[in-house]
Amino acid sequence: MITKVLPLLEPEAVAVCCPPLSERPLTAEEAERTAVMFKALGDPVRLRLFSLVASHEGGEACVCDISDVGVSQPTVSHHLKKLREAGLLSSERRGTWVYYRVEPSVLAAMGRLLTRAASA
Numbered sequence: 001m002i003t004k005v006l007p008l009l010e011p012e013a014v015a016v017c018c019p020p021l022s023e024r025p026l027t028a029e030e031a032e033r034t035a036v037m038f039k040a041l042g043d044p045v046r047l048r049l050f051s052l053v054a055s056h057e058g059g060e061a062c063v064c065d066i067s068d069v070g071v072s073q074p075t076v077s078h079h080l081k082k083l084r085e086a087g088l089l090s091s092e093r094r095g096t097w098v099y100y101r102v103e104p105s106v107l108a109a110m111g112r113l114l115t116r117a118a119s120a
Contacts, residue, residue: 063080
């Protein structure tokens with residue numbers, strides 16, 4: 001049997017990764033891509049949904065477990081769609097329910113962006 005090692009592909013979201021803000025100014029393209037993520041989190045309902053998914057046991061949550069955020073179900077769906085479009089969440093349909101998970105690479109990239117650059 002022949003075994004072939006395939007390269008590990010990083011999720012596309014890693015491309016959003018930028019150096020810490022204290023290291024150098026962002027390019028226009030980096031700022032544009034990063035602003036999309038922060039804009040998505042700028043809404044309190046979206047930030048709460050993102051937090052509910054991120055803190056849920058196992059790192060993923062069924063929409064049925066996170067819908068109680070004080071807005072209607074269609075509004076929850078709208079906000080989850082915006083978080084997906086910003087690359088912050090991914091989703092998978094299982095039967096009649098949709099499960100959401102935080103993209104770890106994006107969360108790590110956002111954390112690095114806001115971290116102070118190491119001193120030389």
